[in-house]
Amino acid sequence: MLRILLLYLCALAAAENGSQGWLRYAPVPCDKACQDALPSSIVTLDRNETSPVYVAGQELQQGIQRIFNKTVPINYDNCAAPSSIIVGTLRDYNCSTQDIPELGEDGFVLNTTGDTVQLLGHNQRGALYAAFEYLSMLAQGNLSQVAYASDAHAPIRQVNEWDNMDGSIERGYAGPSIFFANGTVVDDLTRAREYARLLASIKINGIVVNNVNANATLLEPRNLDGLRRIADVFRPYGVQIGVSLNFASPRDFGGLDTFDPLDPSVVSWWENVTDQIYQRVPDLAGYLVKASSEGQPGPLTYNRTLAEGANVLARALQPHGGILMFRAFVYDNNLNESKWKADRANAAVDYFKPLDGEFEENVIVQIKYGPIDFQVREPASPLFANLNRTNVAIELQVTQEYLGQQCHLVYLPPLWKTVLNFDLRVDRKASPVRDAISGKTFNRPLGGWTAVVNVGTNSTWLGSHLAMSNLYAYGRLAWDPMADSEDILQDWIRLTFGSDNQVLDKITEMSMASWPAYENYTGNLGEQTLTDIIYTHYGPNPASQDNNGWGQWTRADAQGIGMDRTVGNGTGYAGQYPEEVAQLYEDIDTTPDDLVLWFHHVNYTHRLHSGKTVIQHFYDAHYSGAETAHSFVDMWESLRDKIDQERYDDVLTRLVYQAGHSIVWRDAIANFYHNLSDIPDETQRVGNHPWRIEAESMALSGYKPYAVYPFETASNATAIITTSNSTTGTASTTLSIPSGAYNLAINYYDLYGGSSLWTVYRNDDQIGQWTGDTKLGHIPSIYLDGHSATRVTFRDVEFRSGDVLRIVGEPDGTEPAPLDYVALLPGGVVD
Template sequence: MKPILLLSVLFGLVSGETGIDGWLRYAPLSSSHVKGHVGNIPSTIAVLGSTKGGPLDTAVSEIRKGIHGIFGRTVKIASKKNACHASNTIIIGTVEAFEAACSDFPSGNQLKEDGFWLSTSHNSVKILGQNERGALYGAFEYLSMLGQANFSNVAYATNPSAPIRWANQWDNLNASGTHGSIERGYGGSSIFFDGVGHIKDDLSRVPLYGRLLASVRINGIVISNVNADATLLNKDNLEGLSEIADLFRPWGVRVGISLNFASPQLLGDLDTFDPLDESVVTWWTDKTDEIYSQIPDFVGYLVKANSEGQPGPITYNRTLADGANLFAKAVEPHGGIVMFRAFVYDKLDWNDWHADRANAAVEFFGDLDGEFDDNVVVQIKYGPIDFQVREPASPLFANLRKTSMAIELQITQEYLGQQCHLVYLPPLWRTIFDFDMRVDGKESKAQDIITGNVFNRTLGGYAGVVNVGTNQTWLGSHLSLSNLYAFGRLAWNPAEDSVSILEDWTRLTFGLDDGVLETITSMSMASWPAYENYSGNLGIQTLTDILYTHYGPNPASQDNNGWGQWTRANGQSIGMDRTVSNGTGNAGQYPNEVAAAYELPETTPDNLMLWFHHVPYTFKLHSGKTVIQSFYDAHHKGAETVQDFQFAWAALKGKVDKERFEHELYRLRYQAGHSIVWRDAINEFYRNLSGIPDEAGRVRHHPYRIEAESMKLDGYSIIAVEPAETASNYTAIVTNSTGTASTKLKFKDGRYDVAVNYYDVIGGRSSWELYINTRKIGTWKGDMEDKLGHAPSDFLDGHSATRITFRDVKISKGDTLLIKGKADGIEQAPLDYVAILPEGVID
């Protein structure tokens, strides 16, 4: 890395509250927070055991930057002559160097790789790492304390739960285009790839990203999509990869890449990619040696094979272990690791009652236990399907006793609101970590299996799918960045408390105001349960459109397809039968005690009932409710919960800087509207399917709504919406140029909130104006593609449906409400309905 670039990164090239610094703002503390403590902040720093340009040098620079930012104090480099016993000094280094120079490292503090020891006693601080990376982690820990005005005297050692703590990027080279895209990415284009098949010339964002990763102790990154492009291995791109590795190295982050299994055929001159063919073995050995000649600390390969159209060893009737071991042998002489994804499944026959995608991981990998080389780690998604809002822990965790494994978590919210809905993920991850597999009848939490404690494996850990991009917020939303922070914290210690992690992140990101802390904590901790409620409860999965954008509601898409994400919903009953006695047998893939519990509805928890059982809509749950009434109630409860988020955040005006305040307020208002789209679409769909009404009379009953098609239309025409339930009365209105929709209001005199449901499709930026008589109430545009990062839609559907609300509008009975719409491009200024809402009514 070029020295000038490193200095600019470390000492604040970027200023302002754009989000670029994430939780590493080092914002000045107020005088009330530092009173009586400033004098105890060391003024010098002594360094032991650093290598030029290594993580320890970075740690020193980061400490100096942090203390200057927080306290306005300059920390000088101390003389090495008195380093061991200097007062008013931060001593930082490796344990080995400290023992060689000082010979008094505290006994009983055994450190593993990357571990560190931190001691703060008044103005004397010691930060000692098992290696330089550990010392860097200790430096960030110390700065985290200072940034939160925590001046406690501490002395403790801490070690990682597992050696593998990696980020998985899904960035694409893209052989055509202007920017490298990111699959399932919602925070802009790639920071690595230029969109025309090459690594970028401008890699200035890479060290900024490395800084964030290092601060939460992530030690590796795979920079390319698992749907891999073979051309990443060409000469020019390997040179670019080497430059990326140079930029990450000061942060202790080692680089890896995803492989296309067919690369010897696609990129080389071979006519095969058979993993047992000698020419293929030689090709991969030579290519791997070439990579390590340029990147000696290259961390290894990530492989997705024989799934979703990707090539793999099964093409040649070889086993998945044969494929994994091909790469393992190539990287083994260099100390590399192969992460081999267990996400392998075939398309399934919907008409086969016993077919089940949830069985695929165990079916493909269970019989291969013990056949993988020692440096192969099987990377297992947290649940049996695909990052759903709730799943049981994957049964494969309990089936690989002789194979190293890592859990794959998705930080990017693919099925969970795509960073446009606030969803704090650690409570979801906690359900997986705490899942007791009862291996051999003993407590066997998933987190203990992952860390190797249950099966006595030393290699394993955590992979987080995180699609940061060029957006200043990294993920498209400031609040979503809490999930990246939490992933690192939990990968280090999976037993950490979700609330404590969130509170640390909030104080570091938004400051120490108690009101800000309480608001963000309250919203975030409520967000995943709320999303589960309005998207898909009872273990039915997230009822999104799995065939298109994975974003908005479309429960019909879940069935009668080849992808296996099924609900088996019909007019009488719903849910996957995963029992051994009558269903797919998935329950039987778990150890005996767990299998027995899930075999019967009586012992299956409500939140996984429809995951394991196909039952009538009238089936009584443990809660006492029927399945269908639980659907209706949960979807209303979830939408009600997130209505409050926008008001809670709005109350923070003046306590959060304007840029970030307005950025998040827009999203929370959007989420409030889109949650109602979700609520109505799901409830209407299952009301139609089951024929069973809502006991509370809410579904199909909207007394405050005025359907657009019932209004007086000029220039607008009526159009059917598909899926039908994503429009309030199955239809909307559109115009090819300009149009108006008007109606006489019959509501009594008063002040109301006026909510307009409309559609914002990609390919145009329509505009609308809302009037009461001749009084303009407000205007808006169909420009969400400029403001939100979620996957857009070309159609009027649950992805493009949204809602805007104008509050405290004076209305008199007999007033004329009029909306003017102006089409733009293919976006035809579409409208669904208007709701005239008394204060406190959600509709």
């Protein structure tokens, strides 16, 4: 009985839910020689329990205990003790006369070559970073001798959380807010403290805790007191909090009759509010503002410039040392597509370039990496090259708003690097975007990084175990943008899943293939992610890109596709870049294929540098991307015995879903452009599905056909739904196929508002059962469309010719047990 109990306890210990992220500190084999080589004490050069140095000492003690099962005592005053780890600031370190290199703000020295391990920071935050970096080495089994100094690429390294006061999160896919609920700050901030620890471990030094679409009630006294509590939680980890502001707060919340930034009463109101916040949070990082964009209020309401609006807040912050992050994402839905020169991509430069030099010195213009909106591929925003007297920061997006919403594996650093490494050629000199955001290109004092992250209460933080690689990599790149994407990924894999070579190889292969695959089956050649831009930004809906005022257009018609952004004949966008880059994009012959439709409008028969026509590239890429997504399932299944069951099952569920949804994407895009252009696929795949049985062609009882919109998000444009929300439906067909084993794939729709039950039978034998609940953390649609379309697969099912395949659907709530089609796939065949 005791042995059984011990085995049970070991099994419990092995199960993991992802809450520790890459800070699991899983045990590493360590023999006696290894144990003897480990330091025997920790010297922490600060006794203040709220200081990052004190936290570093605690983290080191706990980490070494968990990694090597060795208890290392902490002391605070004997830095001459041999075989010790010394952690503190350079100012407090007086244990050696050796030369220590000069360090920038937040920089640190990590030295393991002598009798002591030195973890020394320019400031307390830097010392904590050194401790986490040392522990990262140990957790990967790396006990090598190293000695180096490390400095931050830029002073600003923030995350933005789009949390709302009611606890919801805009573009969040991992449950409700860890900060807010019911209009106020939550009482229990344990989860926030754990997040602060994760951020500090990747050298993030700031967090904006509320949505850029801000609610002015954040400024209520009870919520300002709540901000104090949040700041108290993050401060020991060296992370300063900031807040998003609603620009109309003086009127909508403060009782004034105006929010005109030049009105003296408004100026005084903002100064007073800022003083009140700093009384509670004296180290507040500052403010983030989204103004005059997407319906948000701003200075343009009063015909004031964006700089005048930013400066009233920046001046209120100056006495307190705060910074103002002002988003360059300024546009509205009033563009007219019939005007050939209309172009949302022009907006950032049009608005901000004329204001260069007019912003206060503590203003940082926060620029999205591309000129549209976190697409699967965009050119680097030309605004980075057009503000030479203004501080700038790059805005990335860890939460996968347009890129699969954590339901699809997409490792993002290779995408980010296309922008960071892009050479803007300012004054015909090497000018990579990474140098513009650090301040190097134009010799600016401030600059850096921000990323929209949107963690939630889900134990995995982002809703997906594999998605956490993007948060980890963001921090690593913000510290050092020259770091290699694959090297970063492999560090994360070892820290998260262990050092087994097969695990390392397979997750690396999957992750590095994931962004190219997603680009292939969603939108390529620079045409953007062909999702529904009006609704949830998730599933396919290419028609939604055009004929609206938002300007996220492809200008697709029966003859051709693409935005002409040339100076000579188009919107002029290409001319916003410095001359060498403008010339590159002006000429279709020198424009790279992966951005050709971003800069040029062409016929579907236009031949790319690859030799393929545009339309055939569409077909081939979408089929190739879906095949790659399907390969992820087999790769992951090869790791079944190497990863704990909880995480293995969760990741497998998502990869199986992604494989099915990639087929939805593939078919929708291929069918849409086939229908629009009337040009056939040279390989005759599009519209030809020999393994499918359309649901509407089956014998139906209690079911009826339903015309799906958009048409391309259902096979043959048609699905079936139950005749009422209380009627059980049956769809059956007699099979005429060669006898053998098949993978039975069933495409259906999982709607918000119900959890239907489907049961599938072979003759009278039940094959399986499933419910309308993808278990992905969110259900993105109330309609039958590309967002809700999904697939369930039963593998290796034996069928004979003459068998009756029967599916029984029981509706629930507003979900009428919808079915699209059945596919009987021989082994190795991707539908």
